[in-house]
Amino acid sequence: MSQTKTAGPAHQALRARLNEIADLNLSASILSWDMETHMPKGGYATRGEHLATLSRHSHALLTSAETRGLIDAARAEAGDDPDDDAVALAAVADYDATRAAKLPGSFVAERARAQTRAHTDWIEARKTSNFKHFLPALESMFDFARRQADYLGYDDHPYDALLGNYERGMKTRDVAAIFADLRARTLPLVRAIAAHADRVSDACVRGHFSQADQLAFSARLAAAVGYDFERGRIDLSAHPFAINFTRHDVRITTRVYEDFLNPCLFGTLHESGHAMYEQGTALEYVRTPLGRGASLGVHESQSRMWENIVGRSLWFWKRWYPELQQVFPGLATTSLETFYGAINKVSPSLIRVEADEVTYNFHIMLRFEIETGVLEGKLKLADMPEIWRARMQDGLGVTPPDDAQGCLQDIHWSSGMVGYFPTYSLGNLLSAQFFAQAQQEVPGLQAALDRGEYGVLLAWLRERIHHHGRKYPPADLVRRVTGGPISAGPYVDYLWAKFGALYGLSQ
Amino acid sequence: MSQTKTAGPAHQALRARLNEIADLNLSASILSWDMETHMPKGGYATRGEHLATLSRHSHALLTSAETRGLIDAARAEAGDDPDDDAVALAAVADYDATRAAKLPGSFVAERARAQTRAHTDWIEARKTSNFKHFLPALESMFDFARRQADYLGYDDHPYDALLGNYERGMKTRDVAAIFADLRARTLPLVRAIAAHADRVSDACVRGHFSQADQLAFSARLAAAVGYDFERGRIDLSAHPFAINFTRHDVRITTRVYEDFLNPCLFGTLHESGHAMYEQGTALEYVRTPLGRGASLGVHESQSRMWENIVGRSLWFWKRWYPELQQVFPGLATTSLETFYGAINKVSPSLIRVEADEVTYNFHIMLRFEIETGVLEGKLKLADMPEIWRARMQDGLGVTPPDDAQGCLQDIHWSSGMVGYFPTYSLGNLLSAQFFAQAQQEVPGLQAALDRGEYGVLLAWLRERIHHHGRKYPPADLVRRVTGGPISAGPYVDYLWAKFGALYGLSQ
Structure with missing residues (x-):
């Protein structure tokens, strides 16, 4: 497991500095969590300034000559054993500091303030389904993204630089190739299911399910799969998320529709998956840049595994359905x-976060196409509502009646997160790769899961993935765990097996 | 009103720096609020580190040579008109930076560590009512206070330096004189009431009152008196408090005893009073050291006015009692x-935070006597339990059966807060002075209050007090508002009139 062979004085000095930087970043996360969950509306007037100051201080410290000296000394002191924590800590700090140094402090502060404004505009625009109200802020967010790519530098595609924010080392062309393969092998399934859409109905999860009961039952499921409430809590927010301060305090949010059971149940399991990852990082990594998930794609593999592969399986509900029926006698x-x-009905639909496992990736591919298209200058953001409607119709055969259910549905762009969306689909693919690997390696896994014992799976994930935090580059971690690179195969196989059976298809 | 005559480049540069320092401090406040209200237990493992880092960064920035240069330049640029905001901002920044720079970093760090130990010892000592267990830590806290006074410097009395942490410019000898007067004029009232104690009973507020109903009704009252929920919220915490991030986000907490109605009702009004003060500071002062209350004493005048002079008046409940009866049919x-x-029963009792308006100040005077006596070398901390019992018996005619209900009851000394207690009583006195002034100046005030219209009073407070934030030294502010210094007269008159009538006394 993790180990520090060369914890010499340079390592200690670097670690102390990284602790300080982490404190500033984690403080900003606490302010963000508060902003999304409990902050009164008036607080928006100044919260962005606080965040900008924290971000500026963190950035200044990370990119200071003194920190550069500490990093160089720690790299020189450490050997080159990739399993040595001291080596990994210095390497990751170097990666972060080098990238951060490329972004001028004024740019970072200006962007932070613009993000707060953009977020406010987005909330208002989505409420009134008024895309024009968001457009100026959206354009500024993409402009910041483009400038960021220029600052960071790239070989092939500006989007590579942005992907690097979330998926260290991932290339746009690799994503495009994986997505093309995924699309080609999933579309026949979408078509086959469409021809038998009436074989499955979701009428029973539509009705009235009280908020309090939904929240209570979802929390029970979260606890059952292993989310530790001593080090976490669940709140309501407009858009569900998980956020980690340190492994000792990892929180999730959820949302409830009283006329639809799925979002709260599976949203909570999803965010629990993220949170369990963070809660499982090594104790020694607390307040260091190693003390969080390897990448967003790997993160999403954990959330999707618990939400879908576990949470939407027949064996999971064999265990839990009787109890759900007790809570909801309907x-x-x-x-x-x-x-x-x-809970598994496949239905080409408008909202990404409510999409089923089969069509979900099509939502991502649309966003990937828009993001890369805008950066390449091939698409204009002003045309987005139109493009959105056309592509939704073309890919999934549905058309959003308004922009709130179209291009205004996601929070990401309002927070300047361009290059983020592909990680969702990468996570889907990895969830199947990792689960298949666990099935191979853990004797009696399925029997334990059938009994409602999820600790066996969680322990395997902790040992192979969670514990290592951000120690290994994501591609290296995937290779260490699965023996190969990320690929669409296992996920496509999983989809065909599960949905082929559910819809009575022959492949 | 407030105005900036000399907003030149030096003022702008200083303001930008103070904004940054404020952001770090306000971020720490958000982390503290979260810690007291929502943080899962596990979070304690690392929250202290985040707070220490923020505090260190803020302190380093405030005491840096660069900030000193900005302050000096701004003072030189500004004139000497005390009504000019630019003059006040530079003066307050100078006051804060000068004091902060006088305390060596090693002293602050050493004290922080000692406080953590003292707090732990106090908790244990109070739990077991074992004063000896706390004594060494208590002595160290007073020793740190003495050393702090030496670092800060003083003319007359070391306690002056400590008072200055909370009440800029207040002198120990003035507090002593005011307290002597207050004591002499209140003791006859205490004695007179004691002779007729059975004329008032609080049986009707003891019973069962559900938490949800208490919270909802208290929130209605808070909104009615003018606490702006668009810029605030109420949560539960172990000890009620108000906390301001900026005027745009000022939160309060409360607590509920289901068998006793008073604490939630009046605690909420009390904290609302603090919060309305912060919500009323001038917009231009946001993110500067002027953007908060003038002093703890002035702050307490606002909380006590809304809690007691308004919230415990007969006219207030003429308006609200029928609605309270609807909520609590009992x-x-x-x-x-x-x-x-x-809600006004006077009952000489052991615990400060539960004391009524008449006896409350005796609790404060005892603590003031002990604090100053120890600093003067006239009292030994080892003798405190004995002194406490003697003075409680002497002043209020009650004797604590153990030290947990005596000298171990308050958290303040365990946190090194020596010099804090007097501000509670100063606030009581000021609440009556300010209210009497409002009655003189605002035509039809009482009629409006009788109708349940509190906006007239709040508007007057905003204009005369809240708006100015920390611009004027507290004594100057009091003189501007009332035409004279702080004094016991109006509060004593208020007590005699109110409690004389309630207990059927003739003065």
Whole structure:
């Protein structure tokens, strides 16, 4: 497991500095969490300034000559054993500091302030489904992204630089190739299911389910799969998220629709997956840049595994459905099989976060196409509503009636997060790769899961993935765990097996 | 009103620096609020580190040579008109930076560590009512206070330097004189009431009052008196407090005893008073050291005015009691007069935070006497339990059965806060002085209050006090508002009038 062979004085000095930087960043995360969950509306007037100052201080410290000296000394002191924590810590600090140094402090502060404004505009625009109200802020966010790519530098594609914010080492062309493969092998499944859409109904999860009951039951599931509430909590927010301060305090949010059971149940499991990853990082990595997930793609593999591969499986609900029926007596006469169909119904739809496992990646590919298109100058943001409608119609055969259900649905761009979306699909693919690997390696895994014992799976994930935090570059971690690179195969196989059976298809 | 005559380049540069320092401090406040209200238990493992880093960064910035240069330049640029905001900003920044620079970093760090130990010892000592267990830590806290006074410097009395942490410019001898007068004029009232203690009962506010109903009704009252929920919120915490990030986000907490109605009702009004003060500071002062209350004493005048002079008045409950009865039908057969007595019952008691308006100040005077006596070398901390028992018996006629209910009851000394207590009583006195002044100046004030219209009073407070934030030294502010210095007269008159009537006394 993790180990520090060369914890000499240079390592200690670097670690102390990184602790300080981490404190500033984690403080900003606490302010962000508060902004999304509890802050009164008036607080928006000044919260952005606080965040900008924290970000500026963190940036100044990370990019200072003194920190550069500490990093260089620690790299010189450490050997080159990639399993040595001291080597990894210095390497990751070097990666972060080098990238950060390329971004001028004034740029970072200006962007932080613009993000707060953009977020406010987005909330208002989505509420009134008024894309024009968001457009100036959206353009500024993409402009910041483009400038960021220029500052960071890239070989092939400006988008590579942005991907690097979330997925260290990932290339745009690799994503494009993986997505092309995924698309080609999933579209036949979408078409085949469309021809038998009436074989599955989700009527039973539509009705009335009280907020309090949904929240309570979802929290039970989160605790059952292993989310540690001593080091976490669940709140409501407009858009569910998980956020880690340190492994000792990792929080999630969820949302509830009283007329639809799925979002709260599976959103909570999803965010629990993220949170369990953070709660499982090594104790020694606390307040260092190693003390969080390897990348967003790897992160998403954990959330999607618990949400979908576990949470939407028939074996999971064999265990939990009777208890759900107790809480919601309206389900008393609905069979397990009908319920299982309802939580897995494939239905080309408008909202990414509500999309089923089969069509979800099409939402991502649309966003990837827009982001890369805008950066390449081939698409104009002003045309986005139109492009969105056309592509949704073209890919999934549905058309958003308004922009709130179209291009205004996601928070990401309002926070300047361009290059983020592909990690969702990469996570889907990795979730199947990792789960297949666990099945191979852990004797009796399925039997334990059938009994509702999820600790066996969690322990394997902790040992192979969580514990290592950000120690290994994501591609290296994937290779260490699965023996190969990220690929669409296992996920496509998983989809065909599961949905082929559910819809009675022959492949 | 406030104005900036000399907003030249030096003023702008200083303001930008002070904004940055404020952001670090306000971020720490958000982390503290979170720690007291929502943080999962596990978070304690690292929250202290984040706070220490923020505090260190803020202190380093405030005491840096660069900031000193900005202050000196701004002072030189500004004139000497005390009504000029630019003059006040530079003066307050100078005051804060000068004091902060006098305390060596090693002293601050050493004290922070000692405080953590003292706090732990105090908790244990209070739990077991074992004063000896706390004594060494208590002695170290007073020793740190003495050393702090030496670092800060003083003319007359070392306690002056400590008072200055909370009440800029206040002198120990002035506090002593005011307290002597207050004591002499209140003791006869205490004695007179004691002779008729049975005329008032608080039985009707003891019973069962559900937490949800108490919280909802208290929030209604807070909104009614003018606490702006668009820029605030109420949460639960172990000890109620108000905390301001900026005027745009000022939060309060409360606590509920389901068997006793008073704490939640009046605690919420009390904290609302603090919060309305902060919400009313001038917009131009946001993110500067002027953007908060003038002193703890002035702050307490606002909380006590809304809690007591308004919130415990007969006219207030003429308006609200019928609605309270609707919420708590158990009060249906209790008359307004009986309820009014119950929320104002005077009862010499052991615990400061539960004391009534008449006896509260005796608790403060005892602590002031001990603090100054120890600093003068006249009292030994080892003798405190004995002194405490003697003085409680002498002043209020009650004797603590153990030290947990005596000299171990307050958190302040365990946190090194020596010099803080007097501000509570100064606030009581000021609340009456300010209210009397408002009655003189605002035509129809009482009629408006009788109708449940509190905006007239709040508007007056905003204009005369809140708006100015920390611009004027507290004594100057008091003189500007009332035409004279702080004095016991109006508060004593208020007590005699109110409690004389309630207890049927003739003065």
